[in-house]
Amino acid sequence: MPISFDSALGIHVKALDVRAQRTELLASNIANSDTPDYKARDIDFRAVLSNADQHLNAGLSRSNARHLSLSNDTDTLTPLYRVPNHASLDGNTVDGQLEKTAFADNALRYQASLTFLDQKFKGLIGALKGE
Numbered sequence: 001m002p003i004s005f006d007s008a009l010g011i012h013v014k015a016l017d018v019r020a021q022r023t024e025l026l027a028s029n030i031a032n033s034d035t036p037d038y039k040a041r042d043i044d045f046r047a048v049l050s051n052a053d054q055h056l057n058a059g060l061s062r063s064n065a066r067h068l069s070l071s072n073d074t075d076t077l078t079p080l081y082r083v084p085n086h087a088s089l090d091g092n093t094v095d096g097q098l099e100k101t102a103f104a105d106n107a108l109r110y111q112a113s114l115t116f117l118d119q120k121f122k123g124l125i126g127a128l129k130g131e
Contacts, residue, residue: 009120015049030094038094
């Protein structure tokens with residue numbers, strides 16, 4: 001019986017990908033905290049991941065080449081603009097404290113996803129070895 005990494009690893013691979021892209025956005029926000037008219041952007045992680053989870057659990061397959069393919073929205077994430085907590089005179093919507101907190105939280109959750117994947121791989125290796 002072949003091993004399907006999609007079913008074995010679950011949603012953790014998609015979560016890791018979305019977290020990595022969110023890290024880039026948050027780092028860009030922090031780097032541009034003093035840039036006039038810069039608009040802070042972020043990804044709605046829960047919405048993207050729930051959408052990816054629905055696609056993974058759908059179990060749909062194409063039986064005909066003319067059928068529409070099931071699109072994967074995590075490949076083309078659309079960053080949303082963050083609504084500022086307070087107005088800035090230069091038009092910048094970056095809140096440095098909020099961005100640094102979100103970055104730290106995202107980094108922690110990224111590490112947790114790596115730990116989950118590590119445990120999954122250890123389980124697969126153990127199953128292959130017969131342990």
